[in-house]
Amino acid sequence: MQKKILVFELCTELEQELVRQQLNPDTLKRYRKVLKEFSAFGGEEVYSQPLGTDFLIQKFKADGGISITDEHSRTEAYYYRCIRILTEYYNFGIVHIRNDFKGEVIxxxxxxxxxxxxxxxxxxxxxxxxxxxxxxxxxxxxxxxxxxxxxxxxxxxxxxxxxxxxxxxxxxxxxxxxxxxxxxxxxxxxxxxxxxxxxxxxxxxxxxxxxGRMKIPTFWTHEEIEKIKSSAERVSPSGKRAYAMIILASELGLRIGDIRSLKLSNIDWEQKKISIVQHKTGKPLVLPLTDDAGWALIDYIKGGRPITESPNVFVRHRQPYDAFPVNSTMNHILSAVLAKAGIASDSKNYGWHTFRRSLATSLLQSEVEMSTISEILGHSDPDIAGRYYIKIDAQNLKKCMLDLEVKDYVRG
Known part of the structure; x- marks a missing residue:
């Protein structure tokens, strides 16, 4: 249990931390409103988590109950989120709002x-x-x-x-x-x-x-991937970066974690190959550098990448131009391109890994051996392609169907 602290003191500390983290002014304004109300509710009492729960119950009971469909429900979300943040700050000394949080949990x-x-x-x-x-x-x-x-x-x-x-x-x-x-x-x-x-x-x-998996994994057709590539503008620095990342994901099947941490030293321009140690498996992987991937990387490195001492190929385009944090999903980069391509969807599990699934599907349909596909994708288990990617290959699934003998008495 953390040290005893009065509610109004804890709320004041949290507000100061939120200001220090430079929250969006509108978000900070909403959180301040919740903290002010909670301080009025139990300011002179010693903080406890049940006290926060009682505050929420009384708040929404006074407002006519919990709403989930109208504008008021979004307001409720801020109350729940703020009290949750207060609980985490009290217990662990952290305010975990951003995805790139790097602090240590106490x-x-x-x-x-x-x-x-x-x-x-x-x-x-x-x-x-x-x-x-x-x-x-x-x-x-x-x-x-x-x-x-x-x-x-x-x-x-x-x-x-x-x-x-x-x-x-x-x-x-x-x-x-x-x-x-x-x-x-x-x-x-x-x-x-x-x-x-x-x-x-x-x-x-x-x-x-x-x-097994509950749903058949999503993938893109060859036509859709070409549409995505053509939708990535290649004029601005961020556009060049997005295009190069998409080429690495779609043509080489690299995981987004390996693209994010790709170093300039991983690229052998003379031998035309990329050599990495995979972040997920810890195993080395060597892939040929295709012409499209090579030119896309050159275009970004020479014409889009900021001047920086970072060893990473892909860096932030805002000062101090350092590498992306290791827990960044990079989804914001892909989402913008998918929206332009007109195939972004909230109802399906589309993301960077979809390129990897799509490449595996394309190779399967070209009758490439599963062991070769696993080698290309750097699987730790050679049987993964057979157990997983076969599910999204409609052509090969049809080959697995059994021909049922139709009896004479059924035909009539």
Missing amino acids: WPDGFRACTESYLGELVEDGLSYAYINRSKSVIKDLIIFLDDRGIHRPHDITTEHNDAFIKSYYYLSPKGIASKLCILRRYYRFLYLNRHIQIHLAEKLPHACIN
Whole structure:
């Protein structure tokens, strides 16, 4: 549990932090309104998470209940979000609003030593940045959940607390639940083996039943990819950058993480090849530098890339012109091009990885061996292409269909 602090003092501290982070003036104005009302509600009381919950209940009860369809619902979202930010700031000393947040989480005293040791073990085991970041998010949610119930150290977690926390994930997809359960199971196992908890909670977690992927993955046809390429303007520096990234994704099948971290030293211009160590798998990958990719890179590096000491090929176009943060999805770059191409859609899972799926589909339809496709895409498991990308190859799916014998008595 964090130190005791009055509500109005905590609200004042948070407001100062929001100002320091240079929030959008309109957003800051809305948050200030919520903090002012919460201070009036319980300013002289010692802050606790249940107090924030009581404030929200009273607020929306006075306004006639919770609305989900009209303009008022957007106002409610700010109230929920502001109180949530206040809870995180109280428990962890952070304001996590931007995607490029790089600060360190200050774990509450009761969880600090064990959680920092656990995360350190993940780093030593070579787990990816993305996995460690997801783990922090799940553990943070768990601590907030427990704080609301007066639990401030792992030793006091019961099976009932564990079950209630899992139920809070009811809104997620089966795959999303399975991912969080996997992270939680590993965390609980560490706590139990290191005697931070007495109950083997990892064994009490349910096993989500996920029979493969729930949906057929999305992909783009050759015509759609050509339309995307032609929609990327190649005049402005940002346009040249977007086009070069799209070429690397569509023709070489590189993951966006590897494109984001691509170094100038990774490109061998004489041998016409790109050599990287994949961010996701940690395995080396060497790919031929196609003519389109080569000229797109040259056009950006010579005519669009700012003068910078960054070793990365792709950098921000605002000072100090450094590399993109490792957790940046770069979706804002692609979304603008998709909108111009007229194929952007909120209803489908379109993104940078769609280029990778589309390349695999094209290769499958050209009857390229699956082992070769896995080699091109740098899979850690050679069977991935067979288990996954075959699902989006309609032509090969038809080959898998069984010819059913139609009996004479059915024909009539």
